[in-house]
Amino acid sequence: MGRRIDWYDDPSAPDVNSVKPSAGAFVRDDTGNILLIRRNDNGNWSMPGGAMDPGESMTACAIRETVEETGISIEVTGMVGVWTDPRHRIEYTSDGEVRQEFTIIYSGRYVAGEPTPSAESTHVEWVSPEIVPTLQMDRSQRIRIEWALNHSDPHLDPSP
Template identity: 40%
Template sequence: MLGCSATLFDATRSKLLLTRRTDNGRWCLPGGAFDPGESVSEACVREVFEETGLIVEVVRLLGVYSNPHRMIRYADGNQYHIVSLNFEVALVGGELGLSNETTEVGYFSEAEIATMDIIDPHAERLATIWANEPGITIA
């Protein structure tokens, strides 16, 4: 299954947008699975809007995450190996809010995020985001 996540910094580039999921109460970058017929940019933009109400544009690819040991099991019993693309995005418009997929949204610093219950695959992405190394992470 192909998925995506979005890295949206605040204006100072010192905080990142995170959402708290309704299904497990844990924090993550906005994102999700691709719909049939979507480009990678379209999926990322749609997922951010659905989860946060914000309109964004994709700036660049930050990483490709395909660890075969990170299997996702859904409540219906289906299990998937997810390959996820993490993009840096820029804010274009919209209004920050909640959705049926989120119970909280906000911008958080690296220190604040270190104390939060982050879903495991996104904790790995956050570490590479804060490292701010040049190039694309392949993991």
């Protein structure tokens, strides 16, 4: 299995060769904890999410990726924001793909299921927002979670 490497504003980063729309989900339980996964390709904690499949809407992508990666079914309740920062590059060593960031984060409501790791996640947990700063996480995820926690209105592109 290859690794995922997140580059940010780094002149030594490989050139971008792909832009794939992706969707993620910011989901909180009734106590305010956030649904997070620990990725198996880099060990970082992250909201569930991934690339959109052909014939799929972005909203359906967020729902599908969440259930695939976590075992949790959700209902999309709104949009947190769109991140398109060209300084953020995502390298996949398995196939040489280097993506420019293009992610829509939706807010979601828990519907059913138990946190269950998948082929893409080693851990799935409901995490207290107070613990998030202590977790190993890419800066892009930290920014997205902070935005979701502190802004209630949708924002078209919070990327710098």
